[in-house]
Amino acid sequence: MLGEALGATEAQKGVPFVGEAGAQLNRTLSRTPWTRDDFRLYNVLQCQPPKNWLVGAPWEAGAIEHCAVHRDRIIRDTDPKVILALGGTALEALTNKGEILKRRGYVYSVPTQVGDSDSWRFALRWVIGTYHPSYIMQGNQNLTGIQAFDISRAVEVAKNGWEWTSDERYVERPSLDQIDEFINKAVFALSAGAWLTADIETARSVTTDEDERTDVTDPITRISFSFEPGYAITIPWQVDYLSRIQDILSLSQEYLVFWNADFDVPRLKAHGMKIRQKVVDAMYMWHFLQSDLPKSLGFVASIYTKMPEWKSMSYTAPEYYSCCDADAQIRCTNGIVADLKKQGRFDTFMRHHTELQPILNEMGQSGVLLDQEKRKEFRAAIEEDRKRIDNEIQCAVPDALRPFKTRRKVPPAAVLGQPCKTSGTAQWGYHPDTGEWGELSNFLYNSSGQVLRYIKSQGHPVPRNYKTGKDTTGKDDLESLAKRYPKDPVYRRIIEARELHKVIGQYIDGYVAAPDGRVRTTFTQKPSTWRLASEGPNVQNVRRRWHLANRYREQFVAAPGHVLVEADYRAIEAVLTGFYAADADYIRAAKLGVHSILAAHILQHPLRDLWAAHAPEEEVLAAVWDIKKGHKDVYDKAKTIVHLSNYKGSARRIKIEYPDLFNSVAEAERLQRLYFANIATKVEAWHTATVAKAAGCSYLDNAFGYRHYFYDVLRWDGTYGTDAKKALAFLPQSTAAAIIKEAILRLAQKEVYRRAMRWQIHDALLFELPKDRLLDARIGTIVAEMTRPIPQLNGLSIDVEVTVGENWGEMQEWRN
DNA sequence: ACGATCTGCGCT
């Protein structure tokens, strides 16, 4: 093993890898059958570089060159079969190749000095690159297992040597006959159950990450296919070949495999190709298998194949590169499928991604109508307010706090000495302190730096983020400053101006309707919990708690003769917490209204005893309703307390969230105890068990087979690591995602619902349905499908609330 | 002009 240089601890003892990086190396080795005594450890540098700085330092090249003699001598003396390069510096010193993150895990054969110091010669030795342990320590603990894999590969090479996979059957410049031969063999293999993979190269995608490109009309240069490891074909995108390419794309009856289909499929369609099969995205399959590891094909191939590194050859050998892509795809696909089947999670992936994603694409594309008139009016009203408030801020903030850039240019005399600032462009002036001439800009209420300078200039205490300790100018902190200094003209106005600014920028101008008046979004399954995410625009964070939220939402309307129907799962995460905690009482509370029941405890309301005594449901529900309507403030606070407590939020956090409701942290603590002792009686035990489980096997599976890995759950002293609460949140959150996906899949089987689905907002589905005599029946079907008992959860069902309206701001409760 | 990073904030 060859590292970089001695750290502080190492330099003291003169031994490599005995400091923190050494401890990390030991942790990695503990995942393998070997110990550090099985290896010899050296560094590229024999000494400690000044300030522990080597990479990018002015002395980097010189220092490495200076120590090369020692390094060569060490290699000659030890004559290693394999050198494992720990980090980019070592790999580059050995192979002259950079980009360790692209090359790690791949095996290189490198000319190395062997023999006596006075009569040495070159001989080929194996070199494998892996991460430097300090890189893994810097927040990349998820890569520990990969480094263990690299070490195992090095040992394997040392024992048995290494043979790269063969590229003899790559068809890099195909004749039409060779294409037909590929087709004939593929037909046979596909009928026996093989996958067919496809991959395009585009003129500009070579230099850019594929998913960053958005222009689907970029020219395609070639396409490659494979159905069998080692046998790949690449076909130039030229007129003579296009019909053959379409033939191959149509070969498979059922599935066509891509790596990141979001890139390839829209481009193939834009270039006239038909793709009628279901699209299997092997990259997402990998994401489903291991959501926390890098997703590039080059990375995954280093694990599933013995291919030589090829990703750096796109320019020098484009045909070979393209065949390698196809070969890597088929090998990785086969490996990932096998692993998912071994874990019993393959069917879930095919259903919840391959089947679901086309439905989500249709949902995003069908879009929701925007009422342009309302939108215009609303924007104008808001913009006027924002301008007025901004102007008030500009007048209240002293010149000395406004951004100032010194300029040498002579000013236009007309603006000299203007007394009061107006919002808009900057103006020229003399700096009030330094007297310099320059450009004085407006005070930016969105700039935390400028707002902090204002707070300090007033001699007010600077708010600190209670997690990070950093200075902050968040809304809550400005609110408490405003309370403490009621005469201050700025704090409340900053809050208001920021709010209006965000509404205009993100929620009005960010929603651009197509010519048909509809606004479209894209649903992805990127979150590590396999929730859905929405982007361009994100329709899952539309204003709801704002005092003008309903007026804002009125611009989202149903088409004439239609209505919007929104179906929300009621308290889904609370019910699921009860399910995972195996607490039937808590499930009952969650379904009746756990927030109201907690509020009843706070308020000493009769509901408390009704619930405990299992009173008749109508009676309990009436009391729940009473609290929800009559004590909305306490109800809303109880709701957040339930959420925070279920995911192990601290009493301190609750106090910070509700400084007015609680006099002290101790009081919040008392209330939490009340909640755990009387309502959520088994939840704390579930917390403990879940954290222990996540720490023990380093991952959790939910009831549908969604998996999440965790690395820093329990520390050696029993305290919680950074992943402990993520583990607690994972099960209810990911299970809720799976439940609503199942509902979408079932509803999409019927054309009328498939076409009517619009947006998914985590626990809610929004539909646009014809307003006709079938409406009630259709809503009934939606409710029936969404509340159907869930076999994976022992037949649990989740209640649904439905609202209906002609626009999204005036929705009325629907009752059958 | 453009990208990366930080801060802030909307929703579930």
Place this chain on the structure above:
DNA sequence: AAAGCGCAGATCGT
């Protein structure tokens, strides 16, 4: 120090 996201503005470096 509940979790999970996406978007916009400010700032700084290239």
